[in-house]
Amino acid sequence: MLCYWMCNALPSVVRRLISLKSMRGNPLVLALAMAISTFASSIVTSYISPYFLLLSGSEVLLGAFWAIFSFLNLLVVLPGGYVADTIGRKKILTVMTFITALAFLLFSGSPSWLFLFIPQILLAIATLSSPALDAILADSMPKEKRSTGFAIVLTLSSVGWTFGPLVGGYLYDNGCVWGIRIAFLFSAIGIVIAGLAYYVFLKETLLSRESQQVSIKLHQNFSLTLTLRRFLAEMHSAINQMDMHAKRFLVGHMFYEASNAVISAYWPILVLYAMGFSGVEFGFIELVAGLSLIAFSIPMGKFSDRIGRPRAALLITICSAAVLVWLVNSRLFIQVLLIGGLLDVFDPRPSVHGLRADVIPLEIRGRIISLLFIAGYATAALSVSFGGFLYTLDSRLPFYISAAFLVVSGLFFAGVGKK
DSSP states (O other): OHHHHHHHHHHHHHHHHHHSGGGSSHHHHHHHHHHHHHHHHHHHHTTHHHHHHHTTOOHHHHHHHHHHHHHHHHHHHTTHHHHHTTTOHHHHHHHHHHHHHHHHHHHHTOOSTTTTHHHHHHHHHHGGGHHHHHHHHHHHSOGGGHHHHHHHHHHHHHHHHHHHHHHHHHHHHHHHHHHHHHHHHHHHHHHHHHHHHHHHHOOOSOOOHHHHHHHHHHHHTHHHHSSHHHHHHHHHHHHHTOOHHHHHHHHHHHHHHHHHHHHHTTHHHIIIIISOOOHHHHHHHHHHHHHHHHHHHHHHHHHHHHHOHHHHHHHHHHHHHHHHHHHHTOOSHHHHHHHHHHHHHTOOHHHHHHHHHHHSOGGGHHHHHHHHHHHHHHHHHHHHHHHHHHHHHOTTHHHHHHHHHHHHHHHHHHHHTOO
16 A cells, blocks of 8 residues: 555655755756666666576675675775866766666676676776766755755655666566566666766866866876876875864764675575565565655655754664664565665665765865775675675674664764764
8 A cells, every 4th residue: 555655646756856946957967867877777786696696606706796896996986086076077977877888788798607797897987976976966955955955866866766676576587597688788778868868967066267277187197197196195185184073974984885785785685595585576675665765765864954964874774773683584575575665764875975965075075975985895895795705604694794884883973963
């Protein structure tokens, strides 16, 4: 009944969100383009790990596969924030979106698990746009309503994620390997459409004369300035401009990223293999989760703005950790269906993203967000490989560790609000 109500109410909810004043211009473009890209990518994202196993990979190799991906992301994201603060957010975001589409095409034609590393490398290169995406979104949001604004964008972009896994699950059940290959083709088309939307409609937010001059110098002397030493110098300078609240947030963010990484590759494996559900059933779990995110992310964002983002982040991460523990001790489909919804009800992202925008000055936002990605990918590379080892011992262990990391991250986020 809840799913029926949300599905019927969805069009009117989307219309209301689009009509909001804070959802004009870039936030609206980003939300709609991300809705298309998340739908396209969600068709296949949840099934990359099963695809790896179907191509004769193992759980331990799967952990190494995602760990290498995180390590490559770490290397690529080093210049990401600097480029976002110089060349511009829009240009980087557009180009990297098209590279993502190319990677999905290569995934579709992968003959073995070893070949999957090639498109995975391209996806890692495409993460160069991650700081630019977050920076242009933060630049475009009103300061007093950042958590609410991030929640609105998250809601609209999650519309796509809601139905994609169900499509992928159907193809997985009926075509197995070939079904996933077809799903990757559909995904590539959707990503190209999102890239075109960024190129045509998105407006650059980095328009100061100083930034444009730096960009010109960057083009004139590309090989000299874009070096690891320059990146590290820029990061060191940005860190020196961070106060204690921002540094405390950085540590909390590392634990938060680790909590996601340690289970991200094994969530579909847990449901499809350990629990024995079908691809369509897994798709319905993701569907309920997506509908819950749409229904509750804006109220949770407003809740975060009302009681304070540090306190909200602590409460939500504790609730999310409790739901994770409940998940791995459940076996009935109806229980897992309910838990999938609750995990997205207690989604910390609106409060965490709002808190991040609060503590990072605009002029160094791209570089600090890049630093957050570096820290996140470093912890993810360790966590996902550790998760693979834990999964071979007991499928529940990575989820217990994830719950513990969530609580620790919430404690650090809560400390950001202390004077």
